[in-house]
Amino acid sequence: MQAFLEPQNLILVGVILTLLIFSGFFSSSETALTAASRVRMHAAEKDGDKRASIVQRLMNMRERLLGGILLGNNLVNILASVLTTTLFTNIFGGSAAALAAATAVMTALILIFAEVLPKTYAISQPDKLALIVARPINLIVKLLSPIVSVVQIIVNGVLRVFGIDTNASAWTAADEIKGAVDLHLQEGGVAKRARDQIYGVLEIGEMSIEEVMTHRRNVAMIDADAPPDQIIKEFIASGHSRIPVYRGDSDNVIGVLHMKDLLKAVTRTNGSVETLDIKKISRDAWFVPETTSAVKQLRAFQQKREHFALVVDEYGSLMGVISLEDILEEIVGDIQDEYDEELAGVTRLKEGGATVRGDVAIRDLNRAMDWKLPDDEGPVTVAGLVIHESQTIPNAGQVFAYHGYRFEILKKQRNQIQSLKIKKTFEPDMRSEQN
Structure with a gap:
């Protein structure tokens, strides 16, 4: 006991405790900055919190952040272990038992007070703690940046030997959102229909109208040279409000017949259909290439105030038709009316x-x-x-x-x-x- 109370040993105890505090700081900072929500940090940054900007910047350079934290954490842990060994040697001599006791004590202290305790606290409120530690960790990362850069070069070189590309990232922000939505669906926090709508919004930007259109094999079309009464019967049987009109060959589309225009024309002739000129009452056909993206076509529908277009390939052959409803259904799900099946086919x-x-x-x-x-x-x-x-x-x-x-x-x-x-x-x- 007298040896323990010597000034030099008390100083060692104080230094060791200080190093354990630093170790806990590094451990909690690592957990907080890796577990913090990017969404909440982005919102805090927009609200003017400068600490959130630092957190965002640190999270965007994850390799350097982890390198700096781990380097600092290992430095203080190793130094604390060396000083603990010195302390036990001063008190109990340099026996094997003293060295074993120093190892056991230091392992327990680091595990409980420098790892488990601070990380448990950090994981319980990562966003709050990330904002608190942002500035000091940012300073430490800058100070240790030269050493971390050398370490990164060595690490990346070793990984490349084994064919591992550290720059490749299989997950995107959209994937993270999908994963979160799927998790909430399993937990009952999100309805399946809402999940599908979120998926639709995320995926619509990657789709072409070829993936959304109705294929020509399923497109109802009208022969402009058919008798008017037959045209009206075919139009009514199709169940559509717009239908392409062709002459001679189905690739030779000469217009699009709208149900409203047909009804107006029949009304003007007092119900007589023999004199109807289908070509005259048809609207001009709007042709779009199959490679057009669904989002671009949606904007085109909005700008042109049209709801219907014909899709053609690079040779000008008809591939199918695309409607505003087709694109909207990819986002909100099926838009059914009294004539639609739950899912045809x-x-x-x-x-x-x-x-x-x-x-x-x-x-x-x-x-x-x-x-x-x-x-x-x-x-x-x-x-x-x-x-x-x-x-x-x-x-x-x-x-x-x-x-x-x-x-x-x-x-x-x-x-x-x-x-x-x-x-x-x-x-x-x-x-x-x-x-």
Whole structure:
């Protein structure tokens, strides 16, 4: 006890405790600055909090931030361990037992008071603590910047030897938002429809109208040379308010007939349809290239005050039609009226899964069934997905398993898959012959 109370040993105790406080500061700062919410920091920065600006800057240079904190933390921990060993040597001599005791005591102190305690506190309120430590950590990172830069060069060099690119980031801000929304959906904090709408807003900027349009195979069209009464019957049977008009060949679209214009023309002739000139009452067709982005087309609809356009490929051939409703449905989900089905071409099965028409869009099927079939790039329709994965045009009765789902071809006409039966499965990806 007398040896412990000697001035030099008391000074060592004070220095060790100070170093433990610094170690706790570094540990809590690391947790706070990595766990702080970017969204809340951005909001605080907009409100004029300069500390939030520093936090944002530190979070944007994460490698340098972690390098500076870890360097400072290791320096104080190592120094504290050395001084503790010196303290125990002064008190108990340089025996192995004294060194073991110093190691045990220092390990317990660092673990409890310099790691677990400060990090537990930091994780409970990371935003508040991040703002508090922003300025001192920013200063420390600047002071240690030369050493950290050398360390980073060495670390990046070693990682490159193993083929690891530290600059590659697989996650974007959109991915983080999707992950948060999915988590809240599982916890019951977000409805599925709201989740789908948020997804739609995030994904619409990456989509082209080719992914959204109604394919020409499903587009109702009117022959301008057909008898007027037949045209009216076909128009009413289509269930649409706008319909393309062609002459001779379906690629030769000469206009778009609007139901309001047709009704006005019939009213002017007192119900007589024999004298109707369909070409005269049709509006000019608006052609857009298939590569146009969905967002750009949405803005074009708003500026031109039009709701309907025809999509053509690079050769001028008709690919399909795009409407304002088609694009809005990608954001808000299906906009149904009394003539719409819940999801045309999809029938739920009691035993699970669904029978699906081949031309149903993968995105629409995922929303309707809450499935996760790949729809980011590549095929747009369910039939296209099966053909893409199997690298063949399958026959009726064939069964495939891809991405955790089982696809059974129910009907095929020529080279087109008409319908499939799809359900979730735990089978590995495979292709089978006829059932």
